[in-house]
Every structure is written in structure tokens, then in C-alpha cells.
Amino acid sequence: MPRPRCERCTRPLDHCLCPLIPHLPSRTRVVLLQHPSETSHALNTARLAALGLTNAELRVGEVFENLEALLQTPGYRPVLLFPGEHAQALCASPSADELPLLLIVPDGTWRKARKMLYLNPVLEALPKVTLANVPPSRYRLRKAPEPGAVSTLEAVVHALNVLEAPARFDALLKPFEALIEGQISAMGCETFERNHGDI
Template structure:
């Protein structure tokens, strides 16, 4: 029999993270497009990010046909937070000061690339990337490359760059609790044997082209 889950954070009721999730306002709109394969994952950081942001939204699917019209009539500039040839450093947009919509694909790198493949309007968007050399706190997934971040870490870093250093750090509280809870559940010995020493994360908007959530 499956355990009862919180309808908001989808965690088992005994491990609900809602009390740790802040509610923050942002001038930047954050639209997270999550591959269905990530939606039921125990380490679903995209949902935590969306819950924390008044101006955030999470959509789950492989195709998003509504996006073409939405992007065409958007009142603010829209950019894809994803590495690639010609991706603009996000810090440059921060100096511009204009309202922005960040579209963030969520999934493994393979799944995120699939989202772009199935949604040409995403692939055609101007891309922005985080600074290189970032370090993840995600210790439960092997990173595909140095500097890979979880989705929530990438969003926090992006918003801090755009709207002020440290303003969105509170979003990481449930993320840290999620990681610590998973480590406690598996036991310190198992964790050290399988994970210690491996930075872990599913998405890295600062990584070279060809990477993904």
C-alpha cells in the first residue's frame, strides 16, 4: 500500500516539506517545464521551486503547444535557461534591468534535450547561462559534469543574479532538508559508499552545450 502524500509538496505526509517552503515575490517570471519522468521522482526539486515563487509556474509534459502563442504575445522578454552555443551570460541581462521570463526545462540532460527537440519554439528561444564554476549541494545524484546544479539551485542562482544576491536563498531550505532526509533514510554507511565525493544534480544551465537536467 502506498503511503499517504501531501497534496502540495507530494512528499510522504511524515516527511512533508511545506513548512520549510517560503513564499517569495519576484519581478522575474519563472516557467518550469518538467519532463513527466521527473514528476514522481523523490528528488523533485522543480516542484519545490514553483511552490516558493509567487511568480512561478510548473507545467508537466513532453509537448507544450500553447507556448508558441504565449511567447509571441508575452509582455516581457523570454529566455531559455539552458546552455548552448551563443548562450548569453545571465549577468549581462541583470544589468539591463528589464522584466524577464525565464523558461527552465527540468529533467535529466537527455530528457531536457528531448523537450527542446519536441518543442521547436523552445529550441528557438534566446538562451542564457549561469556563471561557470558553480558548486552544487546536491549529493544524491552523480553530476554529468563539473558545475552541474539541481533545478532549484539553478533557479535560485539565476534570481539572485537578476534581483539581488541572497534574496532567494530561503528557497534552498526545503532542498537541504530533502537531501538530509534521503541520506538519513539510506543510512550513513550506504550514502558514503555510493555517493560521498560525487557532486550531484540533474540540471546545469552553466554547463557546456549538450548538458541537461
């Protein structure tokens, strides 16, 4: 019989993360486009980001309908958070008069994220932004595939910390860190050190 789960954070009720999830406002609107394969992932950090930000939403799929309408949301400038040759490093907004960003964040493996862009040409056409000086990932259970690789939640936190400085969004990481600690505890310190001690 499956364990009862929290309908909000989707964790088992005895490991509900809702008390740790903040309720943070932001000028930037964050839209997370999640590949369906990520929804069952143990961490599902995109969901945690959407739950912790008042100005965010999570959409699940490979082909997204009504993207044109989304990208024309009044009062925002749409950009895609995705590295690439022509991506501009994010920097703090120079003026309060400038429109805040509508930050589109793909959530999936690099291969699946690239496929989402291919299947949704309107995304591929957006101005691309990327993160500079990214701190090491706190995801201690997985070796980063390349330097600067972080989870979706960490990318959102870093982006918002840059865009909305001096405001900080590190509180979004609390449920993420609790999940990791829970997984390490479940596997035992010895197993963790043997399998992940060099990360």
C-alpha cells in the same frame, strides 16, 4: 496500502515539506517545463521551485500547447535557460526600465531536455541564457555528470540571485536540503559514506 501524501508537496504526510517552502516574490517570471519522467522523482526540485515562487508555474509534458501565447506574456522578455554555443551568461538587469525576463527552464535529463526543445521548435528559437560561476551542487547523493551541473532548483536559485541582486533566493533550497538529509538519514551514515563519500 500507500502512505497518505501531502497534496501540495506530494511528500508523505509525516515528511511534509510545506513548512520549509518559502513564498518569495520575483520580478522574473519562471516557467518550468517538466518532462513527465521527472514527476515521480524523489526530489522533484522543479515542483519545489514552483511552489516557493509566487511568480512561477510548472507545466508537465513533452509537447507543450499554447507556448506561443505564453511567450507573448505582456511585460516580459522570454529566454531559455539552456547552455549552448550561443547562450549568453546571465547578468544582473542593468536597468529597472528594462522588461523583466520570462525565464523558461526545462526540467529533465540533458537528453530529455534536448528532446523537448526538438519537439517544441518555438523553444529552440528563443534566445538562450546560461549560468556563469555556478557553485558546486548541494545534491550530495548524485555525482554531477559534468562540472557546473546542478539540479533544476539550484539553477533557478542561482539565476534569480544574479538577475535580482541584491535580493537572495537561497530560502528555496531549504526543502531541497531537508529532502537530501532525510535520504541520507534513511540510508544510514555508513552506507552514505561508502557510496557517496567521494562526491
